[in-house]
Amino acid sequence: MTTTTLNHDEAHHHDMPTGWRRWLFSTNHKDIGTLYLLFALTMLFLGGASAMLIRLELFQPGIQLLDPDLYNNLVTNHALIMIFGAVMPAAAGLANWMIPMMIGAPDMALPRMNNLSFWILPAAATMLILSFIVPFFPGGGTQINTGWTLYPPLSVQVGMSMDFLIFAIHLLGISSVLASINIIVTLLNMRAPGMTLMTMPMFCWTWLVTAFLLILVVPVLAGGVTMLLFDRHFGTSFFDAAGGGDPVLFQHLFWFFGHPEVYILLLPSIGVLSHVIPAFSRKPLFGYKSMVGAMLTVATIGMVVWAHHQYTIGMSLGAVTYFMIGTILISIPVGLMIFNFIATMWRGAMTFETPMLFAVAIVLMFTFGGLSGVMLAVVPADMQYHDSMFVVAHFHYVLMPGAVFGLFAGVFYWLPKWTGHMYDETLGKIFFWTNVIGFNITFFPQHFLGLAGMPRRIVDYNMMFTEFNVISSIGAIIFGLSHLLLLYIVIKTIRGGKKAESRAWEGAKGLEWELDSPPAFHTWTVAPQIK
Amino acid sequence: MILRDSQNSDSDEAVLIINPNRNLTWQQSKWLFLFFTFCCSTVAVYFYSIGAWLVLPFAGLEILLIGISIYCQSCCAHSQQIIRIDSKHVRVINSGRVDSEQCFHKSWLKIIRNRDPSGWYPSRLLIGSHGQFIEVGKYLIEEERETLAHNLKSAIEGI
Numbered sequence: 001m002t003t004t005t006l007n008h009d010e011a012h013h014h015d016m017p018t019g020w021r022r023w024l025f026s027t028n029h030k031d032i033g034t035l036y037l038l039f040a041l042t043m044l045f046l047g048g049a050s051a052m053l054i055r056l057e058l059f060q061p062g063i064q065l066l067d068p069d070l071y072n073n074l075v076t077n078h079a080l081i082m083i084f085g086a087v088m089p090a091a092a093g094l095a096n097w098m099i100p101m102m103i104g105a106p107d108m109a110l111p112r113m114n115n116l117s118f119w120i121l122p123a124a125a126t127m128l129i130l131s132f133i134v135p136f137f138p139g140g141g142t143q144i145n146t147g148w149t150l151y152p153p154l155s156v157q158v159g160m161s162m163d164f165l166i167f168a169i170h171l172l173g174i175s176s177v178l179a180s181i182n183i184i185v186t187l188l189n190m191r192a193p194g195m196t197l198m199t200m201p202m203f204c205w206t207w208l209v210t211a212f213l214l215i216l217v218v219p220v221l222a223g224g225v226t227m228l229l230f231d232r233h234f235g236t237s238f239f240d241a242a243g244g245g246d247p248v249l250f251q252h253l254f255w256f257f258g259h260p261e262v263y264i265l266l267l268p269s270i271g272v273l274s275h276v277i278p279a280f281s282r283k284p285l286f287g288y289k290s291m292v293g294a295m296l297t298v299a300t301i302g303m304v305v306w307a308h309h310q311y312t313i314g315m316s317l318g319a320v321t322y323f324m325i326g327t328i329l330i331s332i333p334v335g336l337m338i339f340n341f342i343a344t345m346w347r348g349a350m351t352f353e354t355p356m357l358f359a360v361a362i363v364l365m366f367t368f369g370g371l372s373g374v375m376l377a378v379v380p381a382d383m384q385y386h387d388s389m390f391v392v393a394h395f396h397y398v399l400m401p402g403a404v405f406g407l408f409a410g411v412f413y414w415l416p417k418w419t420g421h422m423y424d425e426t427l428g429k430i431f432f433w434t435n436v437i438g439f440n441i442t443f444f445p446q447h448f449l450g451l452a453g454m455p456r457r458i459v460d461y462n463m464m465f466t467e468f469n470v471i472s473s474i475g476a477i478i479f480g481l482s483h484l485l486l487l488y489i490v491i492k493t494i495r496g497g498k499k500a501e502s503r504a505w506e507g508a509k510g511l512e513w514e515l516d517s518p519p520a521f522h523t524w525t526v527a528p529q530i531k
Numbered sequence: 532m533i534l535r536d537s538q539n540s541d542s543d544e545a546v547l548i549i550n551p552n553r554n555l556t557w558q559q560s561k562w563l564f565l566f567f568t569f570c571c572s573t574v575a576v577y578f579y580s581i582g583a584w585l586v587l588p589f590a591g592l593e594i595l596l597i598g599i600s601i602y603c604q605s606c607c608a609h610s611q612q613i614i615r616i617d618s619k620h621v622r623v624i625n626s627g628r629v630d631s632e633q634c635f636h637k638s639w640l641k642i643i644r645n646r647d648p649s650g651w652y653p654s655r656l657l658i659g660s661h662g663q664f665i666e667v668g669k670y671l672i673e674e675e676r677e678t679l680a681h682n683l684k685s686a687i688e689g690i
Contacts, residue, residue, distance in 0.1 A: 105552075109600075109604045110600055110603070110604060113600070177593055177596065178596075181596060181597055181600045182600070185600055185601060185604045188554060188555055188563065189553055189554050189555045189560075189604055189605070189608055190552065190553075190554065190608075191554050192552070193552060215567065215570075215571065215593065215597070216570055216571065216574055217574075218589075218593070219571065219574070219575065219586055219589035219590040219592075219593050220574060220578060220583075220586050220589075222586075222589040223578065223583055223585040223586030223587075223588075223589050223590075224583065224585075224586075226585050226589070227583060227585050230585070238582070238583070238585075245582075246582070249581065249582055249583060252581070252583075253578065253583055253586070256574075256578075521649075521652070522652055522653055
């Protein structure tokens with residue numbers, strides 16, 4: 001043992017954070033959560049702008065605004081920005097804000113790592129945006145026309161913008177892994193005394209599973225894109241058939257990441273729903289244990305059915321049968337979750353504030369997206385639907401209600417807690433209706449377009465698809481512009497409004513509602529009582 | 532945060548033991564790490580077997596990072612502060628990755644509670660003398676810190 005003396009002044013390291021230092025050097029989970037959410041909102045508008053351009057181009061047959069390569073570059077960037085820049089950071093923002101408050105922890109387990117995992121994101125976003133911009137400069141090479149799947153040999157052939165994209169994916173992966181480790185360690189080691197895993201809030205459970213999935217799949221994507229980089233610059237032939245490689249190997253690597261990624265995007269929103277629906281039904285969540293079981297089952301099966309995205313590559317009959325049955329099996333635990341949500345609402349004293357409206361819309365539309373997923377899981381049918389607009393409609397019906405609407409529900413549910421003000425309910429409802437109606441006008445016709453044979457990722461289309469494309473583009477304009485209202489509501493709520501009580505919603509349960517609205521910079525100065 | 536207070540009736544020494552809150556034992560932390568190692572290795576080895584050997588270094592780095600994170604957090608969660616008060620001295624022993632001990636003469640000991648005027652940070656409980664102070668009970672919540680201050684005062688006055 002050593003004997004040391006600690007000076008009072010030296011020990012006083014708690015400086016008051018102010019100005020830009022508060023945000024740049026922040027280790028406070030609430031500040032970092034806010035940064036994540038603001039970043040996600042910015043990227044939502046960026047990704048949304050690219051979607052609007054895509055829909056404007058598709059308003060009429062023929063080539064109007066965008067040449068084919070630029071169109072596909074926009075498709076690629078739209079997907080990557082929305083998935084990695086908007087949805088995942090928004091879910092991480094909710095996790096940062098809510099998990100410590102929900103489990104009675106003073107902060108995340110590794111606060112400095114938390115800071116790092118956020119500040120990697122702007123660098124990654126810059127690289128991602130550069131990958132879009134670089135081809136416009138002299139010597140910038142060709143556009144990234146591969147789509148977000150980055151399949152070789154096309155991705156080996158495009159210009160230097162692909163290198164920017166590969167490094168952006170690496171940075172995004174590092175950020176995700178750091179955040180996931182932090183969340184796992186926090187949830188497993190920092191719960192308030194008396195809070196067991198099976199009494200943990202459902203949002204925490206969903207994030208525990210999400211973080212675990214991320215940890216399993218991110219190294220595979222990192223390995224895949226590094227192999228792509230090696231093929232591009234170091235003379236290897238991992239994916240080049242002429243050199244003894246196999247381009248299909250990349251598809252396996254990509255979809256081993258890509259399919260669980262769907263659940264990574266969905267599960268946090270399922271967690272949000274597990275709080276919103278009981279709160280506005282004024283009933284406890286129906287079947288907590290079965291929800292946990294269903295989620296673990298979805299995650300487990302979801303890890304081993306990735307090749308249902310690759311039915312057309314020529315797999316053996318045994319392989320496609322396995323992947324088909326596995327994929328269809330996922331609908332059982334997902335159906336159980338939906339059943340639990342409906343059973344929670346059953347005979348509840350329901351009220352329909354904005355978060356609950358989104359929750360009900362999710363239950364309806366996500367179920368619809370899930371059903372078209374079962375259609376796509378069936379091999380003979382998928383052979384027809386593959387790479388058509390039907391697939392575009394399907395995954396937007398899964399990811400928009402399943403992930404994005406869930407995040408909107410979470411934002412409206414917890415906004416009074418974060419800001420200390422109630423949002424304008426009338427504006428919230430207007431946002432909900434314009435958003436949901438706009439969404440359905442945009443994507444519902446795309447089912448028919450796909451079934452009629454319109455391919456995805458093609459800038460032009462046959463005249464016979466014009467009517468549905470016009471409807472879809474009008475819907476996209478309504479849908480896109482409705483998000484400006486979200487921005488206005490958020491800013492208005494931050495600036496003022498009716499004071500929110502600690503328990504902003506009558507039926508809200510959980511430790512986070514024991515805290516003031518807005519909560520103090522450091523929370524849980526009084527021990528939470530876990531019954 | 533756990534505060535244990537024990538006073539031996541046979542001797543004139545009071546002992547206060549303070550631990551941060553934790554849910555996992557060292558053993559469970561090791562099992563957790565092994566679980567992650569097994570899962571990540573299984574995935575990496577599968578892809579290695581089909582020719583994607585570049586997944587291995589990324590999985591290895593990730594396992595290393597998980598190990599470091601769990602180790603650092605466990606070290607932090609398993610550190611403890613022991614305050615021994617006898618008839619003449621007050622000893623504060625911090626045990627964790629680096630052990631340290633401070634000893635103060637009881638007659639000169641001061642107990643100071645520093646509150647953050649902004650209310651952003653928790654208060655700090657300092658004990659010491661002659662301009663040299665050390666923070667005690669930093670793992671505690673506000674209510675427990677108050678109890679500790681009271682217990683320290685009683686122990687110092689009582690013995």
